[in-house]
Amino acid sequence: MRPLAAHIDLDALRHNYRIAADCAPQSRSVAVIKADAYGHGALACARALEPLAPALAVASIEEALALRAGGITKPIVLLEGFFDADELALIDEHGFWVSVHSDWQVEALLAFTPRQPIPVWLKVDSGMHRLGFEPARVAPLWHRLAAASQVGELHLMSHFATADAGDSGYFETQLETVKALSRTLEAPLCLANSPATLAHRTAHGAWNRPGVMLYGSNPLEVDNPIAASLRPVMSLRSKIISLREIAAGEPVGYGGRWRAPRPSKIAVVAAGYGDGVDRHAADGTPVLVDGQRCAIAGRVSMDMLTVDVTEVASAAIGSEVVLWGESAGGARLSVDEVARHCDTISYTLLTGVLPRVPRYYSGT
Structure with a gap:
């Protein structure tokens, strides 16, 4: 047989998850396993992490359904939400959590009648300018969703453009934008990706979402003693x-x-x-x-x-x-x-x- 193979060390994966959790002991850490667990095999990685992680996160409902079919029962966050209103029935059936970043998603969600309220992470565009609502629009949307029977636990989320950089100026601008909204709305936050989990304690919220660091990669542009203790998966x-x-x-x-x-x-x-x-x-x-x-x-x-x-x-x-x-x-x-x-x-x-x-x- 051809000798090339990818050897996946699930003990190293669990070790790295524990490091991420220890970085922010007051936060809950969702394990990001999108893109087939960054090429490592989503189902195998999900099974290894399910006893440790309170929730998992993927990019799409297809990824989430594959995990459910493989026996994963923990909550699964759809980081890009749903791509069509027809997905809401599956979201309800399988208990997925959703990111909401566009007006059409809000309207579709509020027109749907779930069997149980759906946890929602309302996404703020704090400066990445990719997905999310402009900060000035967030408060009325928050209040509308918070009052809706379709919506369960509600969080604010955002994504940093420069958390990995040595110069944290733009990162601090983004962080303060979301924290100001959080203070006004008394809203729990999910902000910290891998670099922010490792290097920016001020960004740790109710939830963090470590991704590439779980697989042993240091996402930072500078050396970091915690990142140095990660093990390759x-x-x-x-x-x-x-x-x-x-x-x-x-x-x-x-x-x-x-x-x-x-x-x-x-x-x-x-x-x-x-x-x-x-x-x-x-x-x-x-x-x-x-x-x-x-x-x-x-x-x-x-x-x-x-x-x-x-x-x-x-x-x-x-x-x-x-x-x-x-x-x-x-x-x-x-x-x-x-x-x-x-x-x-x-x-x-x-x-x-x-x-x-x-x-x-x-x-x-």
């Missing part, structure tokens, strides 16, 4: 399938982008962009071979990539190669570091691992 591992010696100056890969600076030993690894390895990985992108750091040399192909293993004496056919995560021997390579070499972020690497890559779970 996904380890993307393959093996060397071919080795060759090349002379100084010889090119490797499509376009001959990389040329050997000295007589070199090149390993071919079974992993490529057809698996989700970023084709934009630059020469020098780190990998681990037998637990030792070395670098990608040449463009990533669809099914293979090439690595300069000249300095790795143990490199042989079948040697373990870690694209990110943890080696069998315990050496680690951060997905965040790999992402920087690909001019992207960890979210895209983790969610981009394609279905042909098998997932193997430990810690179940």
